[in-house]
Amino acid sequence: MKSYHQYCALARGLDVLGDRWSMLIIRELSLRDCRYTDIRDGLPGIASNLLAERLRELSHAGVVERYESPKPIASALYRLTLRGRELLPAMHAIVRWASPLMVSGPADGDHERGRWTAFAADAFLGGPGADATTLSVQMGDDEEPIVIDIAAGDVSVRIGTDDHADVRVHGSNWMQLGLLSGELSFSEATRLIEITGSRTAVRKLRGVLHRRRTVGSPIAAVGGR
Amino acid sequence: MKSYHQYCALARGLDVLGDRWSMLIIRELSLRDCRYTDIRDGLPGIASNLLAERLRELSHAGVVERYESPKPIASALYRLTLRGRELLPAMHAIVRWASPLMVSGPADGDHERGRWTAFAADAFLGGPGADATTLSVQMGDDEEPIVIDIAAGDVSVRIGTDDHADVRVHGSNWMQLGLLSGELSFSEATRLIEITGSRTAVRKLRGVLHRRRTVGSPIAAVGGR
């Protein structure tokens, strides 16, 4: 995209991030390092030349870097730089703002990925003021399940399974997102989707989600006018 | 822009905000209600049909609304809805991320506006965890000066002047931004630009800026990987 040519931090930020697909590329790299094709799989409809071009631009901006993968893997990988990871708070803020747009569920023809739900989980549970309990949650059933690890205020989300998870949440991305964002109350969620685990672990999850919803409401942060 | 057709909160957010100029329109409306031409003045180079189209889209998304102005003014105005104001935390996060891109100063041909600096001031000083002191700061000299009012933890920024301001900061947008973002240390700033006011008021400002820089460092928020 052409630069806005404005001496304004927002405009300069958008000069880097504002191109179509750019933020979604960063989303893909936020959970794991990716091969070219892995990124492509997360961006249905992108033209291959565009992906290459975006990776060059983001690389030049110092947000993404390419490196030769270690021995077992036969290909190069892309990953976020530190500067790139510093973008996550901003993108998580967009996720929180957009969560009301998700209550209607997937539209006809919408693509779905478990890792996109993981990205949202990071947005809702992570960041400063995270919960101080310890809990591991396994979410999603079939393809691309995710694990949320809460350990003394530090929240990490990854793709994969954990056989020793304290709680298991089975349900569509729609239901998972509703539970995480708080658009779906915990009691409603327990009726609509299967949540298994010890009584205390389930209560812990309920506590974490409830606290997350009441702290740092966006309305309060907007302030006066 | 065409929808990404992804059931992902980030993608759905960008379906609303991702078009060229959209976020900059919201920036313009964040400080004051605007006439069509006022917005246009803040977006040098936008085609007028695009501005009209974006306003329609943002209006349809419930972010912006048009209303008939009260008597003395002879025209319609645009303003952010509540839903639109809830976007500010996300846009402020982008501003904070992009502030290192501003240290090089305005590039050749860059447009400048005092209100863009005001928007950045909001990003750096506002939000939760704001300072609990009381202080009014007048910034910028000639065209479009701004006033920052800090009153018991509530920060509000507006365009205009305040003859009773506690501190006055004279200097280019470049210098003002450096001071606000912390890329310029306060002691450097006092050498490079004129900061006038009572000794205690200047110390207060120094305290506010210093506290803002040390609290909520982005690095800590990114977390492990």
Next chain:
DNA sequence: CCGCATCCGGGGCGATACTG
């Protein structure tokens, strides 16, 4: 198979002109 580069319609964007 992976990581692109190339080619080619179509539509979004930029610039200007025009109107109530």
Next chain:
DNA sequence: CAGTATCGCCCCGGATGCGG
């Protein structure tokens, strides 16, 4: 002042090809 209309152009989307 507040838009609408028009016209190139370039970016984007989709397909194909090709070297490693």
